[in-house]
Amino acid sequence: MASWRADAACADTDAELMFSTAADQQLIKRICRRCPVATECLIESLENQIQYGVWGGLTERERRVLLRKHPNRSSWRSLLQANSTTALV
Numbered sequence: 001m002a003s004w005r006a007d008a009a010c011a012d013t014d015a016e017l018m019f020s021t022a023a024d025q026q027l028i029k030r031i032c033r034r035c036p037v038a039t040e041c042l043i044e045s046l047e048n049q050i051q052y053g054v055w056g057g058l059t060e061r062e063r064r065v066l067l068r069k070h071p072n073r074s075s076w077r078s079l080l081q082a083n084s085t086t087a088l089v
Contacts, residue, residue, distance in 0.1 A: 002044060009035035019053040032057030039080050046076045 005011065009031050017024050032038045032054065042056020045063060052060055073079065 002040070004037040004040040004044075007037045008041060009038075025054050025059050028054040029057050029059070042080060043076045047074075 010028065013028070013031065017028060032041075035041070035057070038056045040056075042058060042063075044050070045055030045058075046067065049067070050063075055063065058066070070079070
């Protein structure tokens with residue numbers, strides 16, 4: 001398990017909520033906005049091409065857009081730390 005997960009704002013959230021309806025995804029995205037490890041979470045999902053759920057404040061659709069914009073990127077850390085996530089999508 002990634003060491004950052006224990007510090008995630010959603011650590012005590014029901015995991016099923018992370019993979020539910022659009023309304024649930026909006027709730028999770030609000031939790032992500034206050035999360036101290038949201039960037040680590042998003043990096044994990046992008047580098048491992050996790051297809052489902054909200055990770056690092058982005059839905060699966062938003063992550064697909066990001067992956068299409070940067071098809072040859074192998075490391076996401078520098079890009080995500082230098083930019084606002086919302087500016088990238």
